[in-house]
Amino acid sequence: MRAMGVTQTNLPSRAPLWVRPLWVLTALVLLVGAAALGFRTHAEAVVRQGARAAGLMLAGKAAGLLAAMLVMLQFSLSARLKVLDRAFGLDRLLRVHRYFGASAGLLACTHPVLLFMTGVYPLGSFRWKLWPEFLGAIVLSVLFVVVVTSLWRQFLLLPFESWRRIHQLTFVVAAMATVHALSHGSDLAVSWMRLMWLAVFGGYAALFGWVKVIKPHQLLSRPFTVRAVQQLNYNVCCIELVVPPGGEFRHFPGQFAFLRVYGEDISAEEHPFTISSSPSTGGHLSFTIKASGDFTKTVPNARVGDAATIDGPYGRFSYLLRTKPAEELLLIAGGVGITPFLSMLHYLADTQPDRPVTLLWANRTRQDIFAKEDLEEMQKRMPNLGIHHVLSHERDWPGETGFVDEDKLRWLLAEQLKRTCVFLCGPPPMMVSVSAALRKLGVSRRRIHTERFAL
Ligand SMILES: Cc1cc2nc3c(=O)[nH]c(=O)nc-3n(C[C@H](O)[C@H](O)[C@H](O)COP(=O)(O)OP(=O)(O)OC[C@H]3O[C@@H](n4cnc5c(N)ncnc54)[C@H](O)[C@@H]3O)c2cc1C
Structure with a gap:
């Protein structure tokens, strides 16, 4: 392709x-x-x-x-x-x-x-x-x-x-x-x-x-293996898995899969998570997971060498499935909703580094931001990548503060909104309000793509 x-x-x-x-x-x-x-x-x-x-x-x-x-x-x-x-x-x-x-x-x-x-x-x-x-x-x-x-x-x-x-x-x-x-x-x-x-x-x-x-x-007859578990901030961790020998795992950047880990201190429940690594990594893949409930709190307990099964990939939340090759992209994330965009940005950096992309990432405080070095590295490789952090509960933040609303979108992205294709992933109330703001600013429904972290 x-x-x-x-x-x-x-x-x-x-x-x-x-x-x-x-x-x-x-x-x-x-x-x-x-x-x-x-x-x-x-x-x-x-x-x-x-x-x-x-x-x-x-x-x-x-x-x-x-x-x-x-x-x-x-x-x-x-x-x-x-x-x-x-x-x-x-x-x-x-x-x-x-x-x-x-x-x-x-x-x-x-x-x-x-x-x-x-x-x-x-x-x-x-x-x-x-x-x-x-x-x-x-x-x-x-x-x-x-x-x-x-x-x-x-x-x-x-x-x-x-x-x-x-x-x-x-x-x-x-x-x-x-x-x-x-x-x-x-x-x-x-x-x-x-x-x-x-x-x-x-x-x-x-x-x-x-x-x-x-x-x-x-799935269990050819399990993946946990290669690394890394804590990215106080409540988000990244679990990296190796594809079984002789196997392969293909996905579009932004897709998700159902993960089940077989470890001593982690329940073998199956949960959906976005694949946060790029398809170009080939032999391994990562999931970036926020501790938000009974299961996700135990994910950091996974150990190197634990077996895991991955059922997927699924979903159509990918710029490769939803946009024309040169279209400008606006990625709006709330909290852990950044995961599909980490995969998309990594893949864009490998395959289309010149494509114009803007990332708007909303978090509560600066402690909630993770993968900062990763994003800085991608910014070096992608000359047309703009990144805006918007923090809602941080008074002395030199960047944008408050919520992502109509005024902020107009001020930050006025011209871009006419031509850009929007991908939105975050907490449900944010998705509702940002979608409404985008519609008011004249972005057609057809150009707004969303991913809900709930099935
Ligand atoms: C398409 C998709 C992609 C996602 N990507 C990510 C990601 O990249 N990073 C991340 O941190 N989270 C992601 N999530 C959310 C993640 O699946 C839930 O946070 C996790 O399943 C919660 O499980 P829990 O037991 O820890 O929390 P709980 O408090 O027990 O569950 C919270 C909610 O999560 C949902 N849920 C729980 N168990 C399941 C299950 N087995 N299957 C489906 N839904 C379930 C239910 O709606 C439940 O009400 C994604 C969800 C979906 C649907």
Whole structure:
């Protein structure tokens, strides 16, 4: 790959153009197909129950089938499939995943309500031959728990790992929903319908097995090794890993990966972190991590020689994926949100040192600034790199103080804003306010790219 006359190496391949339309089309066919299966009961019900009951029956069955299909389909969004990540970006896929989940929950609740309203299914009568209905009730209850804990995890103060374990129950939901649909009279009565449903469930189960069992084994069979752990300031450390012998790890600067370290004093949980080193480093890569919670506080406990697995790279937050080769770049970071920009700047220094780039880095105090020598070194190699530190809680700072707001952006970057492409990564409130300020200053939404440190 070449840009501005410089060879770029060690990058992954890009997604073929057909991936997006193909996934959208397949999803549409499956969802419309699932809802249409509910129509089969229509004619039969009109004869037996009349038009109102038939309408309710039709809507109820379509809602149930659609909910089950959504549950199965949406696993493809969260399964971290590289091909879909490269086409859409994992953060966007997970956002759609959340909408699909909430819709599935809503449709699943609507399903029994509409069916009971037909009067065909009397409430409160217990007979063993009604076991598919009882199974349906269990499916609904489990799905309810999964959806509620996903939508309101933070409000419920549920730790991430506990939420993740509850979320795995979605597989049980899909399996029981399939049994419920197949065993229930006319729903999937015709053999081709059963086959189609079983094929979709089979695909879902195979993907689930690959993601939960085969892939972790594969990653662990060729582990990375911790090469160094360095404390960069009072709460940020850098962990450097060596690629396994004979292996390679390609990424775009700015992408992230899921890291798991197997050490004595560090929990073997998997967490997402941006790769802060440049793709041009080849045989090793680094993550720069702020101690912000239970897991991240233990990262400095990793020891040289500890094994680690890296699942990635993921994401589309990279100037190489979002801008034209010569476009001017404005990088705005808040705190540890600098990590994607460390990778981008290192790679730019290696491949396009003359590209005009401005970095605006907001921190609370001067103690929060890290990688200072690194940035100074890059400034020497990149004649068109401007760096502004903005400190919010430092009175005697000779540079910019306060928050990054509309006035500061206008004053520091007035002319640049007309032509620059903006990359923004920082705490959520800062991302919201800086995006709004940029919009007010006339930067179009299309030219603002953001990365949230939350999936
Ligand atoms: C795309 C992306 C890139 C990131 N890059 C960096 C980086 O370069 N440097 C850095 O310091 N931090 C980065 N983070 C944030 C980092 O993942 C969290 O700070 C870390 O997972 C918190 O874990 P904890 O147990 O220490 O904190 P906790 O207080 O337990 O968790 C804080 C929050 O982090 C999220 N989180 C926790 N565990 C996980 C998990 N296993 N998977 C996904 N999210 C989780 C949840 O939203 C949780 O509410 C990134 C996050 C994302 C999504």
